Amino acid sequence: MSGEAMARPGQQLKAVLRLRELLLSGEFGPGERVAEIPLAARLSVSRTPLRLALLTLAHEGLLEMLPGGGFVVRDFDPADIADAIELRGVLEGTAARMAAERLTDPADLAPLRAAVEAMEPLVRTPEPGLADFERYVAANEIFHARLLDLAGSPMLRRAMAQAMVLPFASPNSFVLTQADLPESREILLLAQAQHRAILEAIEAREGTRAEALAREHARLAKQNLKLALGDAALLASVPGAALIRRDPVDGGRKIAS
Amino acid sequence: MSGEAMARPGQQLKAVLRLRELLLSGEFGPGERVAEIPLAARLSVSRTPLRLALLTLAHEGLLEMLPGGGFVVRDFDPADIADAIELRGVLEGTAARMAAERLTDPADLAPLRAAVEAMEPLVRTPEPGLADFERYVAANEIFHARLLDLAGSPMLRRAMAQAMVLPFASPNSFVLTQADLPESREILLLAQAQHRAILEAIEAREGTRAEALAREHARLAKQNLKLALGDAALLASVPGAALIRRDPVDGGRKIAS
DNA sequence: TTGACGTCTATTGCATGCAATAACGAAATC
DNA sequence: GATTTCGTTATTGCATGCAATAGACGTCAA
Secondary structure (H helix, E strand, O other): OOOOOOOOOOHHHHHHHHHHHHHHOOOOOOOOEEOHHHHHHHHOOOHHHHHHHHHHHHHHOOEEEOOOOOEEEOOEOHHHHHHHHHHHHHHHHHHHHHHHHHOOOHHHHHHHHHHHHHHHHHHOOOOOOHHHHHHHHHHHHHHHHHHHHHHOOHHHHHHHHHHOOOHHHOOOOOHHHHOOOOOHHHHHHHHHHHHHHHHHHHHOOOHHHHHHHHHHHHHHHHHHHHHHHOOHHHHHOOOOHHHEOOOOOOOOOOOOO | OOOOOOOOOOHHHHHHHHHHHHHHOOOOOOOOEEOHHHHHHHHOOOHHHHHHHHHHHHHHOOEEEOOOOOEEEOOEOHHHHHHHHHHHHHHHHHHHHHHHHHOOOHHHHHHHHHHHHHHHHHHOOOOOOHHHHHHHHHHHHHHHHHHHHHHOOHHHHHHHHHHOOOHHHOOOOOHHHHOOOOOHHHHHHHHHHHHHHHHHHHHOOOHHHHHHHHHHHHHHHHHHHHHHHOOHHHHHOOOOHHHEOOOOOOOOOOOOO
């Protein structure tokens, strides 16, 4: 992963990566307007590639274009995060279903199975350390990537990539958060059981079951989100948490746009 | 709709709109490289805003960035289109389910009901003319927009917008195609029955049913796609059909020969 | 004749200068 | 004293010039 779709070693890419980093680290407050000129100086790029980078991040959803011109840092309320996770679950459910429906050769499951088996010992470690969690995260990422491969749909891959730009929507967003929780092992065991079940469902060509399982799997993240929202210390360990606005949004859930 | 998210009256917007039009009309062959300088002259904009427009369309999925620089027109095979429609169905299903789950005041359903009722006489017209179809298309678009409103999820709205950039994935893509088909009235009646059922399910807070119905609703488009792919004359009436590559994929990406 | 290498050209990417516009502040009038 | 209007300033958006790079073509050698 982390292979930027268009790996072009240029000022533009540099600006995107660096600015994304800054945004996720909370360097700019939510809703704050980002000015081009000081930012260009800070990132050591000219305004032209910076402008391209700003547009890219706006399309990714981290920035918002103002009608009058310029960009502001987008902020997310808890409902947005929950919906982002829900959406990821829906898309991963679709991936799982497609994988089940389109599977032709059982041997194609090997990479997915390998990822599942790589996680197995890690969830059974009695006293997992940080290194264990990190290895789990790596294997987990591979699992989700292979699942997407199995779906065999470029369009779905695209939608997925779009949905996962927000770091707290990614499959691993709350894994490291759990590390400090007492119930972490329990959660990991459950997650791993779901991994196995998804693999099993795909192997049996049970598309609907695979979809339901993948959705439920994403709900684990939603559950962890609730935990993290109640504990500021936990929230700090979530990447991009700085973009989360805790205070109740004025309009709340309003229909119109 | 057609409200460009950021309505900024500038050269950039002009370039985006005009270029998108050109791409969808098939002015450039699929896989063809688009050169900046002649294009800038053709669109009467400078290279700088054009560059921004190119990036925007690349993010939308109509263009692809080359590793070495520059852009090519993206092409889609039939499987891509089918998946795009499937994906739209999945997202609309999610919208319907959320609408059902989150409905608080039944009065909020009024706009959706109005759209359904606006379509009712149109599908019962014995000999529908082009004008009838166009009014149906307008009401249909409103229906889908209101459904999305009811979901009350900015994140879903975003994902939906992204998925519907491809014109053949939009709810109305094949409606006008049907106009020439003998079974068109039958299809419209079925579609309208689904509209009513979706409304009913949301009203009854039956989320799962609403989701299943919305998915099935999208499959009508998939069915029409199959019809259109078999008939070149029909395909010509589908917006953006020029981007569809009929021949089976081979891995190679060749540039206009 | 074919393949490889070198040169050349066309195209992209980047920087900077300029103009227009929107926001801010100050002053004057109601 | 508050509000409105005008002026100023800073920031964005756009255009153009320049440099670097990738691709094409031609030539030379095997």
